[in-house]
Amino acid sequence: MGTWDIGPFDNDTAADFGGDLDDAAMEERESMIRSVLKRAANPADELDAPDAERAVAAAALVVAQHPDGEPACSTYGPSEPIPAFPPDLRTLAVDALDQVVSEPSELAELWGDAPDGPKWRQGITRLRDVLDPPIPPQEEALFEV
Numbered sequence: 440m441g442t443w444d445i446g447p448f449d450n451d452t453a454a455d456f457g458g459d460l461d462d463a464a465m466e467e468r469e470s471m472i473r474s475v476l477k478r479a480a481n482p483a484d485e486l487d488a489p490d491a492e493r494a495v496a497a498a499a500l501v502v503a504q505h506p507d508g509e510p511a512c513s514t515y516g517p518s519e520p521i522p523a524f525p526p527d528l529r530t531l532a533v534d535a536l537d538q539v540v541s542e543p544s545e546l547a548e549l550w551g552d553a554p555d556g557p558k559w560r561q562g563i564t565r566l567r568d569v570l571d572p573p574i575p576p577q578e579e580a581l582f583e584v
Contacts, residue, residue, distance in 0.1 A: 447499035
């Protein structure tokens with residue numbers, strides 16, 4: 440895997456995807472991101488590593504537009520503007536991220552064997568939690584009836 444760090448664009452596949460987005464016309468960028476997320480959210484069989492890497496990058500771009508999100512762009516992400524995404528892409532991005540870390544995901548398997556695997560998984564969880572925040576546990580009743 441041509442990976443140099445744990446960020447969404449810190450691998451060859453995602454960096455190439457960022458370049459592909461820059462090369463595409465503005466009106467094509469949303470459909471490119473949607474297509475990548477759909478492919479990962481509904482894999483025919485095992486989710487292969489390149490599809491998963493593109494999906495993480497695409498999800499990071501969706502997260503970047505969320506009010507609670509952080510910018511996704513690194514040195515290797517797209518440098519051209521990204522259009523505003525419709526809200527349904529958030530759900531699709533969550534579904535894609537869930538597949539990225541689930542079996543059978545080649546990327547999850549590769550990171551599972553890597554020393555920085557837990558940090559990578561935490562990064563995926565942070566992205567997912569922006570789009571679909573976990574429900575806080577209910578406080579225990581202070582008084583018993």
